[in-house]
Amino acid sequence: DIQMTQSPSTLSASVGDRVTITCRASQSISSWLAWYQHKPGRAPKLLIYKASSLESGVPSRFSGSGSGTEFTLTISSLQPDDFATYYCQQYYSSWTFGQGTKVEIK
Amino acid sequence: QVQLQESGPGLVKPSETLSLTCTVSGGTISSYYWSWIRQPPGKGLEWIGYIYYRGSTNYNPSLKSRVTISVDTSKNQFSLKLTSVTAADTAVYYCARAYGDYTIYHFEYWGQGTLVTVSS
Numbered sequence: 097d098i099q100m101t102q103s104p105s106t107l108s109a110s111v112g113d114r115v116t117i118t119c120r121a122s123q124s125i126s127s128w129l130a131w132y133q134h135k136p137g138r139a140p141k142l143l144i145y146k147a148s149s150l151e152s153g154v155p156s157r158f159s160g161s162g163s164g165t166e167f168t169l170t171i172s173s174l175q176p177d178d179f180a181t182y183y184c185q186q187y188y189s190s191w192t193f194g195q196g197t198k199v200e201i202k
Numbered sequence: 203q204v205q206l207q208e209s210g211p212g213l214v215k216p217s218e219t220l221s222l223t224c225t226v227s228g229g230t231i232s233s234y235y236w237s238w239i240r241q242p243p244g245k246g247l248e249w250i251g252y253i254y255y256r257g258s259t260n261y262n263p264s265l266k267s268r269v270t271i272s273v274d275t276s277k278n279q280f281s282l283k284l285t286s287v288t289a290a291d292t293a294v295y296y297c298a299r300a301y302g303d304y305t306i307y308h309f310e311y312w313g314q315g316t317l318v319t320v321s322s
Contacts, residue, residue: 130308139206139312140296151310183247187307190262193247 098122098186102194108202115171117197119184124164128188131160131169134196135180143182144169174199204229206297206313214291214320220284224297224313231255231273235300236280237309238271240293248293252306253280260305287320294318 099122109115119129127147134140142151144160147167157172171178179201184194210222224236237252251261253271261269265284273280284291294315300306 128307132309137314139314140298140309141312142308142310145301145308185247185308191249191306193249195246 098125098189098192100184100186100192100194102182102184102197104197105195106198106200108200109174110202111174111176113174113202115174115178115199117169117182117184117199119162119167119169119194121165121167121186121188125186125188127163128186129160129162129167130185130187131158132183132185133178133180134183140183171199204299204311206299206311208295208297208313208316210316210318212317212319214287214318215322216288216320217286220282220287220291220318220320222282222295222297222316222318224280224282226278226280226299231275231278231280235302235306236271236273237298237300237306238282239296239298239309239312241296241315242290242293245293247296250282250284250295252300289320292318292320 101120103118129147131144132140148160159170181196181198183196205227207225214220232255238250241247251271253259268285270283294317296315297313298309299311301310
């Protein structure tokens with residue numbers, strides 16, 4: 097199985113901050129990576145697919161980059177609605193997720 | 203807007219069968235792939251399996267011997283059965299619509315999830 101490792105596990109930030117979350121794969125997954133936002137009690141929301149493609153309706157402050165084994169999700173200017181947990185997911189071989197990064201208020 | 207809603211018992215006894223249904227609204231179940239994903243308390247997300255609306259399936263090898271996913275296009279629903287459950291199957295179970303062609307890729311829409319506890 098391909099293991100996905102996210103860092104950091106928790107990130108404290110303020111509104112307006114630029115935030116970067118990293119996701120590393122245990123082997124190359126090309127660009128077969130998605131990012132999700134999850135708030136407690138809510139349905140997870142697709143943000144990015146194929147490493148850098150922005151899902152329709154997702155604000156442009158979210159962006160994804162990377163290929164191979166290292167990927168990043170960047171929020172250019174953190175908004176109050178962005179405090180949540182973020183997960184990466186690979187779909188190169190089967191389907192596995194990172195353990196999540198919680199973005200909390202500083 | 204496509205919406206998914208999980209339903210089923212919140213408590214299942216050890217060795218019994220966990221049964222959940224996902225009802226799809228705001229769109230048709232036809233022409234898409236549908237999946238189940240779970241998250242045990244304090245742990246990461248685990249893909250369980252998927253079904254194409256025509257009935258073909260693919261299951262996580264770690265659960266394959268215990269899992270069955272089925273679809274009812276007339277009701278716009280798909281279902282999960284997990285047999286011989288133990289406490290390790292306690293989790294929030296999510297249903298999701300997957301983007302795919304001959305296989306699935308990412309998960310476009312998710313339900314809110316339902317907590318299933320395995321306990322006597």
